[in-house]
Amino acid sequence: MKISREEVEYVAMLARLELTAQETEDYTGNLNSILEYAGILEKLDTSEVLPTAHAVPLHNVMREDVVKSSMDAAKVLANAPDVENGFFKVPKIV
Numbered sequence: 730m731k732i733s734r735e736e737v738e739y740v741a742m743l744a745r746l747e748l749t750a751q752e753t754e755d756y757t758g759n760l761n762s763i764l765e766y767a768g769i770l771e772k773l774d775t776s777e778v779l780p781t782a783h784a785v786p787l788h789n790v791m792r793e794d795v796v797k798s799s800m801d802a803a804k805v806l807a808n809a810p811d812v813e814n815g816f817f818k819v820p821k822i823v
Contacts, residue, residue, distance in 0.1 A: 730768070732760045 737757045741748045748756065802815060811818040 730764055732757060732764060 734753055734757050737753055737760065738748070741753070741756075806812045806815070806817070809817050
């Protein structure tokens with residue numbers, strides 16, 4: 730499959746790109762090179778290759794949820810720069 734100069738100009742117009750005549754020619758050539766290479770890859774026999782989402786297998790490492798006591802609120806707030814009503818006070822962000 731080859732891409733034409735008109736198709737490059739159409740896509741550039743959709744993307745609101747102003748291309749010079751030379752840039753249009755360059756992009757047409759570059760895109761055709763990419764499509765040529767994709768055509769070569771399509772010829773590869775991948776019937777024995779399983780589809781994958783990742784190159785290496787991923788496994789989630791889960792730990793058991795264990796209930797334990799939390800830190801004392803006074804200790805947690807001891808080094809806070811600003812505290813109000815037992816909570817951290819932070820600047821308002823809108």
